[in-house]
Amino acid sequence: xxxxxxxxxxxxxxxxLFFEGMRFTLTLTALAALGGIALGTLIxxxxxxxxxxxxxxAKTYVNLFRSLPLVLVxxxxxxxxxxxxxxxxxxDRPMTVGAFTSSLVTFTLFEAAYFSEIMRAGIxxxxxxxxxxxxxxxxxxxxxxxxxxxPQVFRNMTPILLTQTIVLFQDTSLVYVLSITDFLGxxxxxxxxxxxxxxxxxxxxxxxxxxxxxxxxxxxxxxxxIAIIR
Amino acid sequence: MNYNWNWGIFFEASPEGTGTYADMxxxxxxxxxxTALCSWVIAFLLxxxxxxxxxxxxxxxxxxxxxxxxxxxxxxLLVQMFLWYFVLPEVLPEQWGSWLKQLPNAPFYTAVVCLGxxxxxRVAEQVRAGIxxxxxxxxxxxxxxxxxxxxxxxxxxxxNAYRIILPPLTSEFLNNLKNTSVALTIGLLELTARARAMQxxxxxxxxxxxxxxxxxxxxxxxxxxxxxxxxxxxxxxGSR
Numbered sequence: 001x002x003x004x005x006x007x008x009x010x011x012x013x014x015x016x017l018f019f020e021g022m023r024f025t026l027t028l029t030a031l032a033a034l035g036g037i038a039l040g041t042l043i044x045x046x047x048x049x050x051x052x053x054x055x056x057x058a059k060t061y062v063n064l065f066r067s068l069p070l071v072l073v074x075x076x077x078x079x080x081x082x083x084x085x086x087x088x089x090x091x092d093r094p095m096t097v098g099a100f101t102s103s104l105v106t107f108t109l110f111e112a113a114y115f116s117e118i119m120r121a122g123i124x125x126x127x128x129x130x131x132x133x134x135x136x137x138x139x140x141x142x143x144x145x146x147x148x149x150x151p152q153v154f155r156n157m158t159p160i161l162l163t164q165t166i167v168l169f170q171d172t173s174l175v176y177v178l179s180i181t182d183f184l185g186x187x188x189x190x191x192x193x194x195x196x197x198x199x200x201x202x203x204x205x206x207x208x209x210x211x212x213x214x215x216x217x218x219x220x221x222x223x224x225x226i227a228i229i230r
Numbered sequence: 231m232n233y234n235w236n237w238g239i240f241f242e243a244s245p246e247g248t249g250t251y252a253d254m255x256x257x258x259x260x261x262x263x264x265t266a267l268c269s270w271v272i273a274f275l276l277x278x279x280x281x282x283x284x285x286x287x288x289x290x291x292x293x294x295x296x297x298x299x300x301x302x303x304x305x306x307l308l309v310q311m312f313l314w315y316f317v318l319p320e321v322l323p324e325q326w327g328s329w330l331k332q333l334p335n336a337p338f339y340t341a342v343v344c345l346g347x348x349x350x351x352r353v354a355e356q357v358r359a360g361i362x363x364x365x366x367x368x369x370x371x372x373x374x375x376x377x378x379x380x381x382x383x384x385x386x387x388x389x390n391a392y393r394i395i396l397p398p399l400t401s402e403f404l405n406n407l408k409n410t411s412v413a414l415t416i417g418l419l420e421l422t423a424r425a426r427a428m429q430x431x432x433x434x435x436x437x438x439x440x441x442x443x444x445x446x447x448x449x450x451x452x453x454x455x456x457x458x459x460x461x462x463x464x465x466x467x468g469s470r
Contacts, residue, residue, distance in 0.1 A: 064443075067404070067450035069411035072422045072442055079435045083233065170306035177415060184309060197316040205309050212304035 009196045010203050013186075021186030022207075024100070028172050028182070032107035033165045039108060040115025045145065047116070048123055058116070065113035070174055077106040078178055099180045103172075111168050118160050122153035159223040166215050170208065183207070239434045240441065251428050255438075258424030259445050265341050265420060266407040272346025273406060277353025282383060284358045295354065302351035307344075307412050314344045315416045341413035349406045356398050360391030393464055400457040404450060421445060 047058035065073070081102045085095030126149050134144030154161075173184040181189065184204055191200035240252040248254070284295035302310070315337070319327040333339060364387060372382030392399075414423035425442035429435045 064447070067408075067447050068443060069408035069422060069446065071411040071414065072425070072439065072446070075422070075426060075429075076439050076443075079429075079439070170304075173306040173308045174412065176308060184306070188312075197312075198320045201309065201312045201317050205305050205313055208306055208309055209301070209304045213300060216304065 006196060006199055009190065009194050009199050013190045013200075016190065017183065017186050020181055021183035024181060024185075025169070025172050025183040028100070028103060028107060028175070029165065029169045031104055032111055032172075033161075033168055035104070035108035036111035036115045036168070037119075037161060039112035040117075041119045041150070043112060043116035044119035044123055047120055062113045062116055065110055066117075070110060070171055071177055073110050074103070074106050074174060074177060077109070078102050081105050099175075099178060103175045103178070103180065107168065107172065111164070111171075114164055114167075115161065118157055118164060119153060122157040123149060125156065126152055155226070159219050159226065162219045162222070163216065166212055166219070169215075170212060173208070233436065235437070236434055237437060239428075239432055239437050242432070244428070245431050251432065251438075252441075254424050254428060255421065255441055255445065258419060258421040258442075259449075261338070261418060262407065262410050262420040263449070265338065265345070265410045265413065265418065266403075268342045269345035269349065269410075270403060270406055272343065273349035273353050273402075276346065277350035278357050278388075280350060280354035281357025281361070282388075284354065285361045286379070295358075299351045299354050302348055307348050307409055308415060310348055311340070311344050311412055311416055315340045337413060337416045337418040340416060341410065341418050345406055345409055345413070348409070349402060352402050352405070353399065356395045356402060357391060359398075360395035361387055363394055364390055393461075393466065396457065396461050396464075400454065403457075404453055407449065407453070408446070 043058045043061060046054050047062070049055060081097045082094035085091075085097055086093065089095065130148055131144060134148045139148070172182055175182050176185050176188065179185065187200045187204040191197045240255075241250050243249065244251045244254045246254065248257075280295045280298050283291040284299070286292065305313075319330040321327075322330065330336070368386055368390065369382060372386045377385065410418070410420050411422040413420060414426070419427075421442055425438045428438040432438070
């Protein structure tokens with residue numbers, strides 16, 4: 001029962017939980033979101049390009065990642081990244097890759113599939129006349145994308161991109177399967193060391209809830225602001 | 231890549247003595263599908279209830295519905311899994327707790343309940359969106375015909391709403407199916423767990439994961455196929 005709930009195990013492990021665990025979680029979330037949005041934008045552009053084959057490649061990439069569970073993808077890349085590193089650098093043995101690099105590659109490539117769907121919807125929602133007008137003004141494809149289309153897409157899609165980033169923040173907890181010390185990993189290590197599962201897991205739940213709830217409220221506020229301007 | 235490929239590995243006996251590695255993966259696939267289907271029943275029923283509550287003209291019902299959705303959406307699934315599996319038996323009265331811990335197949339029941347409650351919050355949002363997308367006149371017409379609120383939902387609003395949200399419900403079903411892999415952390419021997427075990431026993435990492443990948447892709451294709459068949463079957467003649 002909750003009668004022997006021990007707060008001291010939480011307070012004494014706070015520095016470890018936040019400076020080790022939460023720092024890993026937040027860094028991973030931020031970098032993977034930036035990388036995922038950049039790559040996702042490229043994939044969306046590939047998918048909407050009229051070029052041969054390339055749209056099909058982009059579509060296959062997105063559909064493949066979207067049909068796999070993240071846990072399986074985490075395992076895939078954990079074993080695959082050393083070989084990929086060897087292939088890229090031309091070394092003669094598989095590279096040693098740290099936990100952080102491995103999970104950053106995984107989350108960037110995985111989330112890019114989801115971000116690209118958001119960006120694709122955003123690009124498609126811009127009236128076709130704008131691309132045509134840019135072309136009529138003599139802009140190249142890249143100039144019109146950079147100066148006309150994408151700025152509007154990012155502006156319209158910011159709330160959805162941020163919501164997806166909150167999902168990403170929650171998903172990073174799955175690096176637990178590689179015994180990495182992210183926020184949940186840290187909580188779980190303390191929980192098992194001190195035999196205090198109830199306290200640590202409840203505390204982790206409260207922290208995740210607080211962060212995600214506040215963040216999603218902020219996104220909702222932002223959405224209202226943007227809705228008035230448009 | 232200097233990796234020793236060995237695709238024949240699937241037909242070799244696994245060290246568990248219950249058959250080949252292929253049998254091992256297929257038993258994992260079965261657990262994945264069974265867990266996904268059982269948890270979907272909870273998710274669908276509970277999600278519909280919560281979604282309807284959020285559209286009712288009743289403050290208390292709205293508040294309960296909103297709280298449910300916010301609570302289950304803002305905590306990572308893995309943390310929820312741990313709460314159900316490790317924390318719940320400890321905070322319940324002692325007898326209930328030890329009954330839970332001694333339950334055979336505890337990871338399976340925990341996963342079903344956890345995924346059911348988690349996915350219900352997502353289903354609820356879809357149901358609410360579906361009901362709110364209907365023209366207001368439908369609810370009014372129901373009332374004008376003398377239907378009670380319950381009857382209006384049962385005969386007018388829900389049948390239309392479910393038809394509208396069938397595509398997003400399909401992706402929620404697929405998310406639920408993929409999320410079963412999170413239950414490997416509490417010891418459910420589903421497909422990803424079996425692929426991982428095969429990798430540990432045989433060291434054939436990429437064969438194991440490739441097979442699991444192909445199986446997941448196949449289930450996805452089958453589910454999408456079934457869903458579009460249902461969509462055609464239930465379409466109201468003349469609409470669209």
